[in-house]
Amino acid sequence: MGCTSSKKRRIRSMSTFMLNQINELKILPSTFIKINDQPFTKVYQSGRTLGKGAFGEVRFCIHKKTAHRRAVKIFKKSKFSENNSLQKLFEEIEILKLLDHPNIIRAYEFFEDSEDFYIVMEHCKGGELFDAIVRRKCFKEHEAALIMRQLFSCLAYLHSKKIAHRDLKPENILLDDKSDCWGIKLIDFGAATHYENGQFLHGSLGTPYYIAPEVLADCYTEKCDLWSAGVIMYILLTGKPPFDGTTEVEILNHIKEEKYNSESTTSFKALSREAKDLIKHLLVPEKERISASDALEHDWIKNNFQEPPTSDEVIKASLSNLLGFKNENKIKDAIITFIVTQLASSQDLREAREIFRKLDQNGDGKLSREELENGFENLDGFSPEILDQIMDEVDTDNNGYIDYTEFLKAATDIRKFTSVANLQNAFDAFDKDGSGKISAEELKYVLKDENSEDIEMWNELIKQVDQNGDGEIDLKEFSDLLSKHF
Structure with missing residues (x-):
């Protein structure tokens, strides 16, 4: 009770400028698609060749810590004889970061060393x-x-x-x-x-x-x-x-x-x-x-075109999850986004992905209010009034639609992915120096970049989660925040 009251007092006393800064912070799939400053071979075990091209090759790889199976596109720097070729690589990376669609490959992270560039992506076991x-x-x-x-x-x-x-x-x-x-x-x-x-x-x-x-x-x-x-x-x-x-x-x-x-x-x-x-x-x-x-x-x-069969119970569960989703804390939103986009496998998300595509009646890769209404209108307990609640909470970037990852975050039972290992892996992604605590500077680096807004906004976000008042977030506070999702 005391913690909740304290948090409310902090929010009430926060300046309008600070509130606006926090509200304008967008947590997107691209937030976590960054250049990893560690050597590729330290993070991944490289495997068989999946394909070759003019600038390099694609290889199967396994993330050493999580055992996730991925693919890596390796570009030889020696092949880039002109600046135009290098610019096209950077343009490809920027385009990949923008894309959020169930049928477009997801990029996870990038690496660079003295000889190569690396783009780590989903691995599709069905082949070409x-x-x-x-x-x-x-x-x-x-x-x-x-x-x-x-x-x-x-x-x-x-x-x-x-x-x-x-x-x-x-x-x-x-x-x-x-x-x-x-x-x-x-x-x-x-x-x-x-x-x-x-x-x-x-x-x-x-x-x-x-x-x-x-x-x-x-x-x-x-x-x-x-x-x-x-x-x-x-x-x-x-x-x-x-x-x-x-x-x-x-x-x-x-x-x-x-x-x-x-x-x-x-x-x-x-x-x-x-x-x-x-x-x-x-x-x-x-x-x-x-x-x-x-x-x-x-x-x-x-x-x-024939939709794969989906039971009413699965659709009802998705609607229930959408209604229960609360976009009340930026750090919690970031944790869930990281888990869904970086730790959950394609198979893990298959059910939610199929419901998204079922709801996406015009096939444009995003859900409108009308599509949600058409998809859920025959379910018991549904009313048009609850659509406003869903759109307000789930449309976190406020573009008027529910994008693919926004849907996955809200419609999936996140408990399926909150194992001890996944929570630790998510925490480690924020704890850049491995100290066991997430500082405001680390939060700023992970969710924006080192040259972004003044540190005060990030200190305020830390305060909303920091239970023991030490100015940082430990693993327990990190995990407790996510447990409030249920």
């Missing part, structure tokens, strides 16, 4: 979609629609953020599991770039078979991604590329002509009218090409 195509030859329409709906969702999300991927191909799409197409991950943002409305992009980037004709002319927009998506859809359904040839020059010439193999191909003839129509709206001149949002509304996607 390309390998699945080789194994299966072609997919049934409902299976292809499942993959394409997720891919269009990625593109709608990226394009809403004014990011063009520019290198879509089956090799850059991973599967969570070999036997399950529900759970693709879009990877490799090395060619991705920001753009402005009406801006034309330049640079002949991409891969033969998948490259759009306007890219070959070196003047194009983000809709080059929709052409590549159309090629992927064609290959999924027929097992063959729409623009073929015996040489790369011949393939590119066919692409420039914009005439794909259609009625002359037996496998294409067998496709439904809706499938042919969607392909026809993708593999067309750029001005006639539909957007990713339009593709998500196409009849072929709507008629063939």
Whole structure:
């Protein structure tokens, strides 16, 4: 009782300026995606090679402390002969930090040493979609629609953020599991770039078979991604590329002509009218090409896309968790964000991820108030009035939507991830000097940077958690704060 009253007195006596500073502090997934100043080999055990490229390779790795299985993209500095190449790497890192979507690969942290740059990311045990195509030859329409709906969702999300991927191909799409197409991950943002409305992009980037004709002319927009998506859809359904040839020059010439193999191909003839129509709206001149949002509304996607079954009890539990979520303390929010984005595995979050995608009716990678209402309206005890409460508490960045990680933080039963080991690992991430206490300076470094706001705000945040009054947060105080979540 005394602690609660004391905390209320502190909040009442806090200046408006201080309150505004605290309220403006945003805890985002990118908050914890930083350069780790330790050597990569001290933190990770490197394993087998998963792939190779012009600038380096991708390897399987295991986090030594947590035993988490991850992948690391290693760039050889010696390969960067021009400043432009190095700048593209930094742009890729910044783009990865911005992305928060269930079907886009999550980055965890970065490393640098005298020879290499490292980007540590999710590991997807299902391998590349390309390998699945080789194994299966072609997919049934409902299976292809499942993959394409997720891919269009990625593109709608990226394009809403004014990011063009520019290198879509089956090799850059991973599967969570070999036997399950529900759970693709879009990877490799090395060619991705920001753009402005009406801006034309330049640079002949991409891969033969998948490259759009306007890219070959070196003047194009983000809709080059929709052409590549159309090629992927064609290959999924027929097992063959729409623009073929015996040489790369011949393939590119066919692409420039914009005439794909259609009625002359037996496998294409067998496709439904809706499938042919969607392909026809993708593999067309750029001005006639539909957007990713339009593709998500196409009849072929709507008629063939099947949600995985989710019980009412699971959905009710998610709603209950959303209602119980309180965004009342920035440090608690930071701890939960760290656990969900850095410690919970893809399998751990699978149930919540599926509910998010079920609620995301337009596939744009975020939840509107209307989508929440449509998703929960048939549940007992639901009323439109409680949506205001959910939006106020869960939309922590106040952008008017519930983003993917915001949903995971609020809809997941966080108790599943608060083992002694996870709490210790989370605490250690904040306790940078390993002293067993989190200081205001450490909190400032982890949640912002060493050159950010005046230390007084961080001292105030420490006071809200500091039970013994020593000006720092110990493991017990850290754990007790999270226990109040339940």
